[in-house]
Amino acid sequence: MRAAIALADKDGLDAVSLRKVGARLNAGPMRLYGYLSTKEELLELMVDAVYGEMASAGPIRGDWREALRTIARRTRQAAKKHPWFIELLGGRHHLGPNALAHSEASLAALSQTPGFEDIDAVLQAVGTVNAYVIGAIQSEASELRAERESGMNEAQWQNATWPYIQRMIATGRFPTLARVVREATHPSSDVRFDTGLECVLDGIAARLSR
Template sequence: MAARPEPGSGETPLVWERPEPPSRPAPSPLSRESIVRAAIDLADADGLEAVSLRKVAAALDAGPMRLYGYLSTKDELLDLMADAVYGEMVSPEPAGQDWRTALRTLAHRTRQAALRHEWFADLLGGRLHVGPNGLAHLEASLSALDGTPGFDHIDTVMQAVTAVNSYVIGAVRGEITALRAERATGMDERQVQAASGPYLSRMLATGRYPTLVKVIKDATHPGTDITFDGGLDYVLDGIATHLT
């Protein structure tokens, strides 16, 4: 267990190391777990913009000031929420027997968690997630490569993991942005294409976009599952080529 900062050390303990207030009789008992669960329910329903300490307190039938015994800021609440989602990804079983399988499994776990909790994509790639579950997820990624053939130096491990994570974050954010746009406009992809079809036809007829014409006419346009896996293959193949 990590050592807690000593009193007078000048270091402010993070929320992960601060004890919860002693439990006391109350019409609506509180805990960090119940606070985080209520915040996640709000975010799942209406996005991160729906999450505030006031709204979370109201959902728990408690006064907002009571929450400050469990966390200090909304940023701490977001950190706790993100770590709870990382907890959904952590598994006692190894992610895979080889580095490619392990990184693929972890990438899919991240994508599936973000599709369950779309707001989670907004927190990916931002501030470092140092909660226990976030660290466990990072440890699983690093340990899958560390010491395996070709990954003899920790810098190589870090570069490979960073490359995969960057792809996953970008792909997941793009997919969820498209889902949100579809809901906002009330039109699916086919309806959007039909609405913009006449304009695109006129622009493509100018001859200035020959490769784009080829994409529209000849590309297979697979579903999001296949697209995600295909892009991930390119990244993993690139890492394997670099190692050899």
């Protein structure tokens, strides 16, 4: 499993195959077929291994807001360490033992909290935070992919497009975008993530107070 994860960490999911993993282990692919039938099974094991890394960070503690922050940040940290991980999130639930343990810990952290006596409320809160996290880190991954493909970092891309943006703002058709250029602080991705997460948590809190 470590061999497959190392391949994916270095070159992405396209670099992962039973043949390549076998070669890295000095074993033929047919030997791996004795344990795995498809690449999809291999990917599921890789995902479960990452969930195991997340669980190794320890119990999810604190009140419901702190518990949800912990869940969100652990998922983002895992995606930063293993960029391919985000590509395998967002579909059907993963059912490996570590994934199930993560789900159990996430739900249990809220289930005894005032306001979350209804298990549907627990599922809604955890699901809403997970949806935000997946969207946020997919956006971050897209930005990094654009940098690799264009060969320009964010500052270089902004400099290259600035003359065009200036011309478009000068038309007067985009006054709000002009305000963004003049006034927006453009915080770091870490700050944007944490601020967006707090907005989500504020929404959950408002719903609980009804």
